[in-house]
Amino acid sequence: MKNFSRYLAIAISVLIVAGIVYYFSDIVAYVLVAWILSMVGQPLMRFFQRKIRIGRFKAGASLSAVITIILYFVVFTALIWMFVPLIVQQARNLANVDYNQIGLALEEPLEQLNNQLVEIGLVERGQSPSQQLAVALKNWFEPQKIGDFFGSLIGFASNFIFALFSIVFILYFFLKDQGLFINFLVAVAPDKYEIELRGALDNITKLLRRYFAGILLQVTVITIFVSVLLGLLGVQNALLIGFFAALINVIPYVGPLIGATFGAFITISSNIDLDFYTEMLPLLVKVFAVFGAMQMLDNFILQPYIFSNSVLAHPLEIFIIILMGASLNGIVGMVLAIPVYTVLRVIARSFLSEFRIVQKITNSMDRKLKDA
Numbered sequence: 522m523k524n525f526s527r528y529l530a531i532a533i534s535v536l537i538v539a540g541i542v543y544y545f546s547d548i549v550a551y552v553l554v555a556w557i558l559s560m561v562g563q564p565l566m567r568f569f570q571r572k573i574r575i576g577r578f579k580a581g582a583s584l585s586a587v588i589t590i591i592l593y594f595v596v597f598t599a600l601i602w603m604f605v606p607l608i609v610q611q612a613r614n615l616a617n618v619d620y621n622q623i624g625l626a627l628e629e630p631l632e633q634l635n636n637q638l639v640e641i642g643l644v645e646r647g648q649s650p651s652q653q654l655a656v657a658l659k660n661w662f663e664p665q666k667i668g669d670f671f672g673s674l675i676g677f678a679s680n681f682i683f684a685l686f687s688i689v690f691i692l693y694f695f696l697k698d699q700g701l702f703i704n705f706l707v708a709v710a711p712d713k714y715e716i717e718l719r720g721a722l723d724n725i726t727k728l729l730r731r732y733f734a735g736i737l738l739q740v741t742v743i744t745i746f747v748s749v750l751l752g753l754l755g756v757q758n759a760l761l762i763g764f765f766a767a768l769i770n771v772i773p774y775v776g777p778l779i780g781a782t783f784g785a786f787i788t789i790s791s792n793i794d795l796d797f798y799t800e801m802l803p804l805l806v807k808v809f810a811v812f813g814a815m816q817m818l819d820n821f822i823l824q825p826y827i828f829s830n831s832v833l834a835h836p837l838e839i840f841i842i843i844l845m846g847a848s849l850n851g852i853v854g855m856v857l858a859i860p861v862y863t864v865l866r867v868i869a870r871s872f873l874s875e876f877r878i879v880q881k882i883t884n885s886m887d888r889k890l891k892d893a
Contacts, residue, residue, distance in 0.1 A: 551687045556702050558688070559695035560730040561737065562589045566696055586696035590689060607761040714872075721871035728863050735827030736771060742823060743767035747815055751784075754807040757791045766812070770819065773843045773855055777819070781812040834866070 541549070566585045573580035573588075580588070695701055703722045707715055748763030756762070766780035788801075788808050795801045834842075839859065846858025869879045 551684060552691055555688050555691035555695050557729070557733055558593065558692050560726060561733055562696055563699070563730065565589045565592065582697045586693050589696055590693060604761060604764055607758060717871045721867050724867045725864050728867065729860060732827065732860060732863065739819070739823045739827060740767040740771070743770055743815060743819065746818060747811055750811045750814070751808065754811070756788060756804060756808060758787050762787055766815065771856060772852055775852065775855065777812065777816055781809060784808045784812060
């Protein structure tokens with residue numbers, strides 16, 4: 522009866538939290554983003570508090586929080602300064618591209634591929650592949666749609682500014698008053714669960730801090746790796762391709778394919794006047810070779826490091842959880858699957874450790890968390 526009451530209380534708490542998240546999703550999103558940024562910024566806070574000294578004056582929590590937020594803005598502004606001109610220029614190129622010319626440039630290889638598919642019965646003979654490609658590209662990137670897209674950005678700007686202000690305001694207090702978010706969650710929980718909840722939240726913070734720091738390292742390494750290699754191989758817009766590849770690589774399994782496709786498309790649209798077999802094809806081979814090397818680096822070095830030091834889960838677990846996230850909410854579900862699973866595992870380890878299934882999926886966490 523005692524266990525039943527405990528599980529009932531946990532279930533009711535989960536339902537209440539789910540209801541709050543659903544009805545106040547925007548506010549919850551602001552708080553979570555600020556919390557994540559505060560976790561990533563904690564090392565900077567400690568650094569500034571130790572190193573900034575002018576005579577007897579030492580940087581306190583308030584000043585360190587302000588400097589950390591300013592540093593975030595500097596990085597954000599630098600990224601905009603580096604990539605927005607490239608994106609705008611590429612959008613102009615796409616608006617002025619003769620997509621019939623792209624179709625003609627790729628007509629011969631596409632026709633050969635289409636003939637092979639017709640022979641094995643996968644497609645029926647009809648409109649030529651080059652014509653199909655030209656029509657598809659024209660529909661996707663016609664000037665009116667590109668103009669509408671940039672016009673919608675203006676409407677998005679006001680919402681973005683409000684969200685940015687809210688996140689920065691919350692972030693300042695999360696940085697200044699370390700543990701504020703955790704203390705709030707503990708305060709709204711029943712007193713008898715305070716110790717378990719505080720321990721669980723502390724472990725969640727440790728794991729997520731490692732995870733997001735690892736993701737930041739992954740994005741940085743992939744951007745540098747892809748950009749430098751493509752630049753050395755003479756591929757145009759190498760920095761834009763590398764940065765996009767690093768960002769989209771956060772999406773498990775699907776991200777690298779999207780990144781490689783984006784790189785190939787930018788290469789084709791930037792070199793439309795080249796002969797396909799003698800000039801364009803070697804460029805595309807270089808792009809795909811770089812992305813293949815990037816995948817080896819990511820799969821064998823970066824991801825094992827990130828997951829083994831943060832998620833503390835078996836690769837098969839990760840794969841299944843990502844598939845479940847994709848089934849629930851597509852790409853967003855895939856991105857959020859790993860951090861959400863990490864949170865659920867820690868909570869289960871703290872409150873439901875008597876179940877064998879919980880013991881099986883959390884037994885690798887005990888020693889690592891004690892050493893964290």
